[in-house]
Amino acid sequence: MTELLLQPIEDTVSDDDIAGFLSHYGFPPFTAIERIAGTGSRPAVLLAFNELQPEALRILQTRIHRVFWNDRTVEAIIMTVRTE
Template sequence: MTKLLLQTVESTVSDEDILGFLSRYGFPPFVSIERMAGTGIRPAVLLGFQDLQPEALQLLQARIHQVFWNDHTIDAIIVQRRTE
């Protein structure tokens, strides 16, 4: 599963709003969402995508990183799997 962290997404933003935002930029639907409160400065959501290759996620991530949405600039960060 590939994962994408979106920072500065307030807890008041619905899952449907996030899905709509991402679909406008060509993302497939996410299969999991985890809300992360952080310190209040950078609330975030961690999204999981089932059938999205890491290379495809990189291309899509570039489309939304630093985009202004819902009164905030979104930081989109790909979360890499740890290999030990």
């Protein structure tokens, strides 16, 4: 599983809007979304992609990192594998 953190993404942005934004840039559908409350201006979403290899995510990440969307500049950060 690969994960991508997008910030700042307001709570008012729907999951469908996020999926549409990513689809426009060639991303496959994400398999899970976790909203992360930010302190002030940095709310985020953590997206999981079960069928996407890390190398492919790196290529796709460059398409959206620092893109202006929803009145904000989106930062896309690839997360390392978490062990729980």
